Amino acid sequence: MPEVREGRTCGECTACCYTHSVGPTKPDLFAPCSHCKPSPGAGCAIYGSHPIGCQKYRCMWLSMPGFPEEMRPDRFGVVMDVHADAELPLPLLILWQFIPGRLQSENGRSFVSKMTASENYIVMCLYGPSDIEFFFPSAVSEAERESNVTRICALFTGNTVKVA
Ligand code: SF4
Ligand code: SF4
Numbered sequence: 001m002p003e004v005r006e007g008r009t010c011g012e013c014t015a016c017c018y019t020h021s022v023g024p025t026k027p028d029l030f031a032p033c034s035h036c037k038p039s040p041g042a043g044c045a046i047y048g049s050h051p052i053g054c055q056k057y058r059c060m061w062l063s064m065p066g067f068p069e070e071m072r073p074d075r076f077g078v079v080m081d082v083h084a085d086a087e088l089p090l091p092l093l094i095l096w097q098f099i100p101g102r103l104q105s106e107n108g109r110s111f112v113s114k115m116t117a118s119e120n121y122i123v124m125c126l127y128g129p130s131d132i133e134f135f136f137p138s139a140v141s142e143a144e145r146e147s148n149v150t151r152i153c154a155l156f157t158g159n160t161v162k163v164a
Helices: 052-056 106-117 142-156
Strands: 080-085 092-095 122-128 132-134 162-164
Touching: 106 122, 106 132, 122 142, 132 142
Parallel strands: 092 122, 132 162
Antiparallel strands: 080 092, 122 132
């Protein structure tokens, strides 16, 4: 979903074209879009007339220049975005695993711990289409965790959920 923002560009990254759903042209999570050009990183075959959802989407790496270059999603192996919901006690940080195993690696676990310890986010790790794990800051009570997971999982019906 290549875009340009304040000098930062998607470059060869097409990670969200795999992890995300963008409506009828790409309904499934964690599946390559049929419009991705065959060679990895070559981009979108319908760029210019790609869906509005693709045109508007900006992952955290693209929209927040404070993230270093090595965290570009195709390099880091994880696409990050934030879902704000007035009924959740904190914003939901969603970590979409693009490269298998990245979120369970030492670097991945360290990043998840850091973001959880910041107490700024509920962290949701999406390892694949049917595997989700939640990490809650200590300030969120056990009772709240349960209701939050129920609420969030309504968006991901049928998936396996682990809560930490
Ligand atoms: S239509 Fe293009 S930009 Fe949108 S997901 Fe598919 S390949 Fe990516
Ligand atoms: S994951 Fe981010 S950097 Fe990569 S193509 Fe999508 S919006 Fe661009």
